[in-house]
Amino acid sequence: MQKPKGLDSTSFVPILENPKTETRTEVFSYWKDVVSMRTDRYRLAIYNNGKKQKMMLYDHLKDPHETVNIAEESPKIIAELLPLVKNRNNGYLTQIK
Numbered sequence: 001m002q003k004p005k006g007l008d009s010t011s012f013v014p015i016l017e018n019p020k021t022e023t024r025t026e027v028f029s030y031w032k033d034v035v036s037m038r039t040d041r042y043r044l045a046i047y048n049n050g051k052k053q054k055m056m057l058y059d060h061l062k063d064p065h066e067t068v069n070i071a072e073e074s075p076k077i078i079a080e081l082l083p084l085v086k087n088r089n090n091g092y093l094t095q096i097k
Helices: 013-017 075-088
Strands: 027-031 034-038 042-048 053-059
Touching (some): 034 075, 042 075
Antiparallel strands (some): 027 034, 034 042
């Protein structure tokens, strides 16, 4: 089956055929002015409407329901995750700083 034009996705067939297939370590989602990246431990969500930007970081080991934003007290984690968002963003929020 050919992927429809404009669809940003990857087939799960290789994983279904071989569960040991290496996959990405992060998952992205997009909604309005937010891009969100989930790793095995963290979710980094970035709101940017072109005028202001806010980062939200949640530690799923300590806060699985995402009730405490730890972005301000976690600059090292942000510095580690932000380049992944920028590199894989595919132009959804072009103004991410």
